[in-house]
Amino acid sequence: MIRLLVGILVFVINTIYRDRPYPRFYVLETVARVPYFSYLSVLHLYETLGLWRKADWLKVHFAESWNELHHLLIMEELGGASFWGDRLLARTTALIYYWIITALYIVSPGAAYHFMELVEKHAYNSYDKFLTSHEAELKAQPALEVARLYYRDGDLYMFDEFQTAHTPAERRPQIENLYDVFVAIRDDEMEHVKTMIACQLPDTKLAYLSPHNLEPQTAAFANTEANNTQAITAR
Numbered sequence: 001m002i003r004l005l006v007g008i009l010v011f012v013i014n015t016i017y018r019d020r021p022y023p024r025f026y027v028l029e030t031v032a033r034v035p036y037f038s039y040l041s042v043l044h045l046y047e048t049l050g051l052w053r054k055a056d057w058l059k060v061h062f063a064e065s066w067n068e069l070h071h072l073l074i075m076e077e078l079g080g081a082s083f084w085g086d087r088l089l090a091r092t093t094a095l096i097y098y099w100i101i102t103a104l105y106i107v108s109p110g111a112a113y114h115f116m117e118l119v120e121k122h123a124y125n126s127y128d129k130f131l132t133s134h135e136a137e138l139k140a141q142p143a144l145e146v147a148r149l150y151y152r153d154g155d156l157y158m159f160d161e162f163q164t165a166h167t168p169a170e171r172r173p174q175i176e177n178l179y180d181v182f183v184a185i186r187d188d189e190m191e192h193v194k195t196m197i198a199c200q201l202p203d204t205k206l207a208y209l210s211p212h213n214l215e216p217q218t219a220a221f222a223n224t225e226a227n228n229t230q231a232i233t234a235r
Contacts, residue, residue, distance in 0.1 A: 001111075002114055005097075006118045009093070009119070010122055012093070021130055022078045024126075025130075026080030027080075027090040027093070029068055029075055030072060030091065030094050031094050031119075032071075032120070033068040033072065034098045035097070035115065035119070036062070036065035037065060038098055038102040038112070039112070040062060041102055043058055056209050056210040056213055059161055060164060063159075063161035063210075064162040064195065066162070067158070067162050070147070074146055074147055074181060101116075109199075110199075113200050117200075120193045121189075123189040124186055124193065128186055131186060138178045138182060139178070142178065143175045143176060143177055143180060143181050151175045156172075160212065162195065163191045163211060164194065165195070166211065168212055
């Protein structure tokens with residue numbers, strides 16, 4: 001079912017937007033934010049009912065949605081949302097997937113995280129191909145202000161918080177032109193993949209801490225670069 005849901009999303013985006021990269025990325029980023037909203041909604045529900053409270057999960061998933069928001073803002077600046085039909089498709093798809101992932105997260109959190117792992121892998125591959133085929137064009141264009149503020153010049157707390165494979169301030173993208181912006185977005189998607197894999201580990205519920213949490217992390221959730229790379233390769 002998970003692969004079917006991802007496959008439908010990928011088919012629609014790749015078919016309709018084969019030769020329109022910015023609208024394609026706009027739709028992709030609109031939908032990519034939704035599972036994090038679903039996770040947050042369910043986690044808040046559990047806390048409201050007194051079933052479970054874990055602030056670190058809320059911090060990281062909100063930081064992930066914040067990261068995807070800035071990807072979306074970048075695509076909007078590039079004109080990806082200029083046609084009403086693209087906006088309608090993106091928001092309709094996002095609404096449908098929100099309720100699907102919300103129900104799935106209640107029944108099986110691991111499956112909901114696996115869904116997002118596959119979506120983020122697709123996003124990484126899409127951006128990587130785009131960078132290869134448009135390198136010269138992108139390097140000739142300046143970086144957008146929204147990208148400079150998010151990745152380089154602004155408050156980077158939220159940027160650090162979604163990357164559970166890194167310690168705070170470890171990753172600082174170079175943002176000099178539009179090519180650098182897309183490199184940063186591509187690499188963000190792989191950081192999401194690593195975090196989604198980490199969320200599926202057996203001891204995650206007990207061991208999970210956010211990157212800025214100063215308490216010592218357990219071995220089950222150390223999330224080093226090597227461990228995540230090995231997990232991704234194994235899949």
